[in-house]
Amino acid sequence: MSGSSRPGGKNRISRTDPRNEKRGIREMRRLTLCLLACMMLLGVSTLAIAADKVKFTYVNFIGKENDQVGCTIETYLKKNPNVEIEYQIIEHTVMQEKYQVMQSSNTMPDMYWWNSIYLSQALQNFPGTSLDLTPYFDKAFKDKFIDGTWNLLATGDGRIGGFPAEAQVQAWLFNKKLFDQYKLKIPTTYEELKACVPVFKKNGIATIAYGTKDPWPSWGFYHWMQLWGIDDQQDELFKTGTLKTKDSGFANALKAIGELADLGAYPADNSTINFEAMVQMFLANKAAVIQLPSDQLGKIVGTPNEKDYVFNWGVSFPKSKFNQKQGIKMVGNGYGIGSGVAKDKAKLDAIIAFNKWRYGDEAFKLALNKGFILPVKVKYDASKLTPVNKQQAAMIGDNRKGTITAVYAPYRIWKWNVDLLIDWATPLDNMVNSLANGSMKIGDLDAEFEKMDAATQNAISTLGL
Numbered sequence: 001m002s003g004s005s006r007p008g009g010k011n012r013i014s015r016t017d018p019r020n021e022k023r024g025i026r027e028m029r030r031l032t033l034c035l036l037a038c039m040m041l042l043g044v045s046t047l048a049i050a051a052d053k054v055k056f057t058y059v060n061f062i063g064k065e066n067d068q069v070g071c072t073i074e075t076y077l078k079k080n081p082n083v084e085i086e087y088q089i090i091e092h093t094v095m096q097e098k099y100q101v102m103q104s105s106n107t108m109p110d111m112y113w114w115n116s117i118y119l120s121q122a123l124q125n126f127p128g129t130s131l132d133l134t135p136y137f138d139k140a141f142k143d144k145f146i147d148g149t150w151n152l153l154a155t156g157d158g159r160i161g162g163f164p165a166e167a168q169v170q171a172w173l174f175n176k177k178l179f180d181q182y183k184l185k186i187p188t189t190y191e192e193l194k195a196c197v198p199v200f201k202k203n204g205i206a207t208i209a210y211g212t213k214d215p216w217p218s219w220g221f222y223h224w225m226q227l228w229g230i231d232d233q234q235d236e237l238f239k240t241g242t243l244k245t246k247d248s249g250f251a252n253a254l255k256a257i258g259e260l261a262d263l264g265a266y267p268a269d270n271s272t273i274n275f276e277a278m279v280q281m282f283l284a285n286k287a288a289v290i291q292l293p294s295d296q297l298g299k300i301v302g303t304p305n306e307k308d309y310v311f312n313w314g315v316s317f318p319k320s321k322f323n324q325k326q327g328i329k330m331v332g333n334g335y336g337i338g339s340g341v342a343k344d345k346a347k348l349d350a351i352i353a354f355n356k357w358r359y360g361d362e363a364f365k366l367a368l369n370k371g372f373i374l375p376v377k378v379k380y381d382a383s384k385l386t387p388v389n390k391q392q393a394a395m396i397g398d399n400r401k402g403t404i405t406a407v408y409a410p411y412r413i414w415k416w417n418v419d420l421l422i423d424w425a426t427p428l429d430n431m432v433n434s435l436a437n438g439s440m441k442i443g444d445l446d447a448e449f450e451k452m453d454a455a456t457q458n459a460i461s462t463l464g465l
Contacts, residue, residue: 061113136352148329162337171291
């Protein structure tokens with residue numbers, strides 16, 4: 001019998017009941033089928049997750065950690081694991097050139113940083129280049145933004161060309177440690193600034209960290225033009241042409257740039273210095289002053305010497321008859337969405353959701369910690385900000401008249417005509433940088449002013465102003 005023992009106490013080999021064996025085979029089959037079913041379900045779930053994964057690209061010219069969008073991405077992705085954001089960096093000048101080509105072929109990136117005026121201009125003059133974001137700004141969402149947000153970002157008929165960037169001031173940063181070291185006070189007037197130049201030059205310090213290899217980092221100088229009346233005289237300069245550029249107030253701002261060059265205020269080799277090198281020169285205590293806008297403060301906020309820096313509106317010009325309580329305060333940049341995104345609803349929905357989240361309390365604070373104050377009505381404790389960011393917040397909130405200045409004025413008056421704007425703006429940009437690097441002298445200005453006057457007259461006759 002099964003299970004019995006042989007004589008002598010040794011166990012016999014047990015034999016399995018055939019019925020049990022059949023039951024075991026059936027159980028194994030059921031287990032195998034169950035496992036296969038689970039594996040199939042797991043496979044389907046994995047495929048479903050993969051299928052739901054949404055990816056879009058974001059293009060900028062700033063490193064991820066110092067960018068107001070980039071510094072929020074990781075937090076967002078943790079909350080939304082089905083989203084993937086590919087962060088792409090393109091050098092600023094290359095980016096601007098590349099965008100012009102992409103614009104003509106309607107191949108703009110999924111989401112991209114650009115100047116506000118270019119985003120609204122693209123929406124107005126190049127239909128199909130980027131999405132009109134107006135439908136995504138319902139009343140409740142749009143009401144979150146501060147007054148002035150749409151001055152440059154919206155078209156003449158009110159359509160929205162992009163998501164707004166930071167509330168920006170374009171101001172000056174002073175290294176108080178260097179001024180104290182050489183027994184100088186931080187200047188409040190242009191004459192005081194000039195008096196600092198020979199002292200710093202004698203000690204191998206550039207008064208102003210300014211390089212002209214990149215043509216665009218000249219915001220502070222445009223503020224000088226504002227203090228010399230470019231906004232006050234804009235109608236006579238750009239609309240009627242009754243005021244010649246050489247007779248304008250802002251011509252004095254250009255002369256001041258040239259005068260500082262003659263004194264040796266800028267680095268001797270500044271034609272080889274780009275913006276990043278300017279910043280590094282300032283951070284390394286090799287320059288006493290640098291002009292910076294809000295969207296570049298991420299390079300300063302959190303640095304070891306931040307406590308030594310004073311961020312303010314810079315010098316005034318007592319000889320100017322125009323209001324000196326003015327500042328460049330605006331939402332000067334934004335984020336466009338390429339028109340190709342409209343073909344992929346999931347991608348479009350993901351981009352819209354990400355951007356709407358960015359203007360909420362959580363993302364606002366993430367950007368704030370990097371020095372960016374988004375143009376939304378969010379309360380925050382300014383006393384807890386870092387030194388430079390605290391000073392920036394004070395400027396954004398002060399009662400100084402904040403206006404659009406310099407090259408922006410023709411954009412509002414000349415109805416977005418690209419060629420005419422370039423004809424006027426390019427000579428101005430060239431003058432600022434050429435005066436700083438010494439390739440142009442003050443005596444050369446009149447010939448350049450005539451080019452700008454010619455562009456103005458062409459605009460008046462072409463556009464019927």
